[in-house]
Amino acid sequence: MEALNRKSVEEFRQAAKIPIVVVLENIRSAYNVGSIFRTADAFLLEAVFLTGYTAHPPHKEIKKTALGAEESVLWKHFSTTKEAIQELRSCDYTVFAVEQTNQRVMLENVEWDTEKKIALVLGNEVSGVEQETIDNCDGCIEIPQLGMKHSLNMATAGGVVLWEFVRKWILTVKHNRR
């Protein structure tokens, strides 16, 4: 364990996190929710917010794909995404929806002052992020999709967007240590 620099649940909870909250809105598949928990653990994110009918722990299918990450990662459930966004705003988070809209920024062009806290809303596997939620966000981010299907698996899309921010965070931290 130590050799790989793994953290215990208690160490994980107390560790300084990357200031990102993932918001999962009306996700149909609890397996996808579990995968996102695993990603949130691997990338040491602040928390996962679960809104609407998104499944939340304790849950058999989440457990199956989260592999214990549902115990280390902080999470909170909200009936509506609106309430989740209100709480995030009150804690100075800037909130982005991951969605294809006219006013989106393409993922490769996203800029992030890593001093600022951000939240990323991922929407339903079929219908995407709700229009009301998009209207409530500070902006939208789109993953370039060049092929025939124009859709990534929801948990894969989450990993892709999160990596873009984690990469920026790692490079900033490195730069500041020089």
Place this chain on the structure above:
Amino acid sequence: MEALNRKSVEEFRQAAKIPIVVVLENIRSAYNVGSIFRTADAFLLEAVFLTGYTAHPPHKEIKKTALGAEESVLWKHFSTTKEAIQELRSCDYTVFAVEQTNQRVMLENVEWDTEKKIALVLGNEVSGVEQETIDNCDGCIEIPQLGMKHSLNMATAGGVVLWEFVRKWILTVKHNRR
């Protein structure tokens, strides 16, 4: 369809691809294979190579998560990864394993001359890329994992690594068009 710039199967096959081949070695879950097909479609990759006991189309579980991408994306099955790497080398691909080793490059530090073709080997969900395969590769790439579990879902890990290369490709293409 046209409004979203989606491609038909025929158009996809004939479109100029991003010069990346994904190699899936001994993947246990056909659902994960399907997800990678979907990612390979979205990112307009050259092909997916399936080695060892990795499931290949036609396959019910691949179909369920690939959502048709198994029909657009080129794929080929090999009994061993060694044969796959031989074929890739004969076509001038540089081959990287996605694996934690002492001689790895961290993903945020990877450099890519986008003129050069690359292949990325993703290994089994539990045991990772085989040592013999690592020895056969030109290098290893590691995704920074900061949390408790030290493991991303295999399809998520694939999406993360592929985005890093696709991002570089998009930014290079843009730069060259200026």
